[in-house]
Amino acid sequence: MVYWNIFWAFFVTNILGYGGGPATIPLIQKEVVTRGWLTHQEFNEALAMGNSLPGPIATKMAGYIGFHEGGILGSILAVFATVAPSLILMLTLMGILYKYRHSIQVKRMTLYVKPTIAVLLGVMAYNSFHDSYSQIGIGQFLFLGVISYILMEKVKLHPAFIVMGALLYGGLNL
Amino acid sequence: MKQLNIFIAFFRSSMLGYGGGPSTIPLVHKEVVERFKWMNDEEFGDVLAIGNTLPGPINTKMAGYIGFKVGGKIGMINAIVATILPTIILMVVLLTTLVTFKDLKWVQGMTKAIVPVVGVMLGVLTWQFIEASVKGLKWPFTIGHILVGIVLMQYFHIHPGFIIGGLLLFAVVKPTKSVEGKKSKGLSA
Numbered sequence: 001m002v003y004w005n006i007f008w009a010f011f012v013t014n015i016l017g018y019g020g021g022p023a024t025i026p027l028i029q030k031e032v033v034t035r036g037w038l039t040h041q042e043f044n045e046a047l048a049m050g051n052s053l054p055g056p057i058a059t060k061m062a063g064y065i066g067f068h069e070g071g072i073l074g075s076i077l078a079v080f081a082t083v084a085p086s087l088i089l090m091l092t093l094m095g096i097l098y099k100y101r102h103s104i105q106v107k108r109m110t111l112y113v114k115p116t117i118a119v120l121l122g123v124m125a126y127n128s129f130h131d132s133y134s135q136i137g138i139g140q141f142l143f144l145g146v147i148s149y150i151l152m153e154k155v156k157l158h159p160a161f162i163v164m165g166a167l168l169y170g171g172l173n174l
Numbered sequence: 175m176k177q178l179n180i181f182i183a184f185f186r187s188s189m190l191g192y193g194g195g196p197s198t199i200p201l202v203h204k205e206v207v208e209r210f211k212w213m214n215d216e217e218f219g220d221v222l223a224i225g226n227t228l229p230g231p232i233n234t235k236m237a238g239y240i241g242f243k244v245g246g247k248i249g250m251i252n253a254i255v256a257t258i259l260p261t262i263i264l265m266v267v268l269l270t271t272l273v274t275f276k277d278l279k280w281v282q283g284m285t286k287a288i289v290p291v292v293g294v295m296l297g298v299l300t301w302q303f304i305e306a307s308v309k310g311l312k313w314p315f316t317i318g319h320i321l322v323g324i325v326l327m328q329y330f331h332i333h334p335g336f337i338i339g340g341l342l343l344f345a346v347v348k349p350t351k352s353v354e355g356k357k358s359k360g361l362s363a
Contacts, residue, residue: 014230016338020196021231022299027334041285042273048288049269051295055188055261056195058231063262064269079262083254086230087238094224094239101223108345110226111310113338115319118303119327120334121296128293135286144290152294162291170287171280 006074009035010062010081018113021058026120028061037069044128052163058082136174144169180249183210184237184256195233202236212244233257 009031017024025047032038038046050060059079066078090097100106133141144166151157151165183205191198199222207218225235234254241253275281307316326332 012335016229016335017231018229018338018342019303020194021233022194022196023303024231025299030334041289044289044292045272045285046265046269048292048295049265049272051292053261053264053268054191054198056198056231056233056258058195059234059258060261060265063258064265067266067270075262075266079258082231083234083238083258086228087235087254089228090225090235090239091242097224097227098220101220101227104350105346105348106227107310108348109342111307112341112345114303114307115311115316116323116334116337116341118300118307119320119323121300121303123324123328125293125296125300128289128296132286132289132293135289141290144287145294148291149294149298153298159295163288166287166291167284170283170285172283174283174286 002070003074003077005035006066006070007077007081010066010078011085014058014082015085017058018110019117021056023113023117024058025061026117026124028058028065029124030120032065037065040127040131044131048163052160140174176245177248177252179210180241180245180252181256184241184253185260188233188257189260195231198233199236202233202240206240212240 010028013024013027013031017027029043033040033043046061046064050057050064053060059082062078062082063075067075070077129141129145132145136144148162148166151162152159184202187198187201187205191201203218206212207215213221221236221239222232225232225239228235234257237253237257238250242250245252272281272285276285304316304320307319311319323337326337327334
């Protein structure tokens with residue numbers, strides 16, 4: 001049953017996630033936290049780790065969460081549910097899709113869901129800020145938030161270094 | 175040799191790219207079009223456009239399709255494994271280690287310090303999605319859409335799946351040239 005749940009959770013999130021892996025993150029969070037597989041905090045840790053490692057994000061999250069819930073088989077199932085359905089569609093429907101690759105409807109599909117994804121991501125960002133503020137207080141929270149924003153967006157430092165720096169700071173000071 | 179090249183191409187593009195699949199696409203392009211010349215620019219653009227018509231992660235669709243085209247079924251599996259497996263293993267090992275030591279005080283400090291950083295990452299990602307919406311939908315429409323989304327999801331607790339499903343359906347059935355159709359959009363969400 002747990003294996004079916006793992007498959008279903010990742011199948012649904014990826015069938016709904018238009019706009020590549022990052023668009024599926026809030027949907028994955030909703031499934032995973034609602035089912036009680038991970039807490040908000042644990043999901044955030046996984047996401048931080050995922051963002052500091054290279055490569056696609058959706059499969060990293062699926063691989064880890066699947067492993068957390070159902071071991072190696074769980075991990076394989078979660079990744080399979082993430083990757084296979086849309087790839088199978090792509091390989092089998094190539095001819096039809098080729099005809100519609102520049103159609104307005106198709107462009108609208110990815111465009112219309114974007115504001116909704118932005119809301120979902122924005123709510124996740126807000127929740128992280130709120131959690132952090134109550135965990136470490138306003139001073140530390142602002143310090144870490146502002147520094148990491150500057151390093152990420154202005155200095156364009158690789159996120160792996162920012163996450164490592166935060167881990168070091170937290171290990172020593174918090 | 176061909177299978178080895180497939181592995182190298184997708185391993186390298188995945189390990190050098192961060193920020194999720196979509197930001198790795200230029201690196202895949204570099205390997206597939208420029209280095210190994212499996213496709214020309216136009217073909218690659220077509221495959222990317224077709225990949226975008228389908229949901230789910232884009233990178234694995236590209237890897238699967240290109241791998242299949244170049245090296246058959248083995249090539250397909252090879253390309254996908256090269257794209258995703260190394261980072262999944264790293265992820266599982268690192269996080270499992272962190273969870274094992276989570277009762278130590280300094281590990282707790284580490285996990286607390288991570289939360290604001292994740293918040294900033296999500297905030298930046300949110301802004302990227304808003305910018306992309308504005309490009310296609312303009313400001314008033316994007317803001318209206320966002321407000322309706324917040325009300326439906328945060329106050330009425332409607333599952334985002336239904337909203338996204340509704341929007342996708344609307345994108346397909348809406349008449350192509352009509353301006354009138356836009357007005358019913360908030361309602362259809």
